[in-house]
Amino acid sequence: MPKINGNEIRPGNVLEHDGGLWAAVKVSHVKPGKGGAFAQVELKNLRDGRKLNERFRSDDKVERVRLEQKDQQFLYESDGRLVVMDMETFEQVELDAELLGERRPFLQDGMTVTVEYFGEEALNMALPQKVVCKIVETEPVVKGQTAANSFKPAVLDNGVRVLVPPFVGQDENIVVNTETFEYSERA
Template sequence: MKISGVDIRPGNIIEYENGIWKVGKIQHTQPGKGGAYMQVEMKNLVDGRKTNVRYRSADTVEKVRLDTKEFQYLYAEDEMLVFMDKDNYEQINLPTDLVGDAAAFLDDGMDVQLELYDEKPISVALPNTVEATITEADAVVKGQTASSSYKPAVLENGVRVMVPPHIESGTRIVVDVYERTYVGKAS
């Protein structure tokens, strides 16, 4: 589907230079002289390269539609992650870097969404939040609780997050997977 260069929005998947690119940031610019344009920051979904491109309203780009499919994470093997198709139980191996930093939050049996282009997986989306147990939390310094301050803590998967002073070691919390931030106490 063709769209105008000024209709590009963050999150769109577009075709550019025979590759598939995900739009990160956009900035609409209207200089005093000349026509308006859209400054687009994009990331290649196949090799991870980033680029900035200017599109004018007369330019058109091909918007790519991806298929999403539910998979279940099974286990990690060397630098590969093993996922199972929930429909036909087929297993596929994908490189860890396809998941990125969020790979630390993968749990055996976790449901994830794979985005497919021409039946080939190009990205893995985890749930936005997960529950995790704190294994290590710094002690609260006296007088520190007067203001809304946070202290460092380490989760069971080794990820460091900042938590409120009342959270102690052994507490289950909800963590934002992509921001690596404390969301709340697990119920």
Template sequence: MPKIEGNDIRVGNVLEHKGRVWRVMKTDHVKPGKGGAYMQCELRDLFDGSKTNERFRAQETLERVRLEQRNYQFLYQDGDEFAFMDLETFDQITVGRELIGEPARFLVEGMQCEIEFYEDKPLNVTLPDTVTLEVTYAEPVVKGQTATASYKPAELSTGARVMVPPHVETGDWVTVKTADGSYVEKKRQ
């Protein structure tokens, strides 16, 4: 594994420290009046999700872990388990809802996702930035509501509930961001 010095640590780096694998969530370079400078880091354990804060001096060296990213296709959902197929080897794996998080509500059969692995153990599933889905139910517009920039609740074909502009109706197709479910645009189908 490549080495990294304390002052070269950046947000998103994956490090091996104290026998565990951590993702750097926040960094703050501190230069006190007395003593040497150090990097204050917030770390999240990639396996159990626990967090810790550590200080690394500039001359300290750490092991930087390289994660392997592979493209997978979403196949189906069985309760809180999601099945994916490797697009190169056609091997199938299942991952739990906790690995995907909130974006799981936007998964559609056939969607291509990126899965990060550490020593063949899946750590993270990344969906495309946006997804276009059909609106299966949209609240009716209240008279006078269109005068303001208000949004109304709608349900998408995956069962996800999102907020959409008043002009969106049942049967329309909309594009939403998978990270937070925010409305992007109405699509023509």
């Protein structure tokens, strides 16, 4: 694995540090009035989710890890385990449902997800940025209610609550951003 200097760390980099795999969440470069410059890095452990703030000087060497990304198709869920299929080898793999965290409700049968592997270990799962959901409950459409930036609450078919514009009614399909949990557009 390539070693990089402490001042070359960027957000999104995966580092091997203190015997674990850490993702750099935030990086700020600090040049104090006295002493050498350093990078203040907020790290998140990819295995257990712990957070850590660490200082790296420019002459510190850290291992940068490259994760292998594979597109896989979600098949079904069984006992808190997600079963996905490799699109090239058609091999089925069971993954922990905790990989998705709060984005879990947006996972749909047959959806293509991107799984990041370190060797044989799955560390992260990414959903498509936008998914189509159906509104099962919201207030009725009121004519003339076109005030700018007015939103109303709605419940989706997966149980997630989002805010939608006033012109969107019940039983309509909408596109939701899976990263921000916000309404994007009508489907």
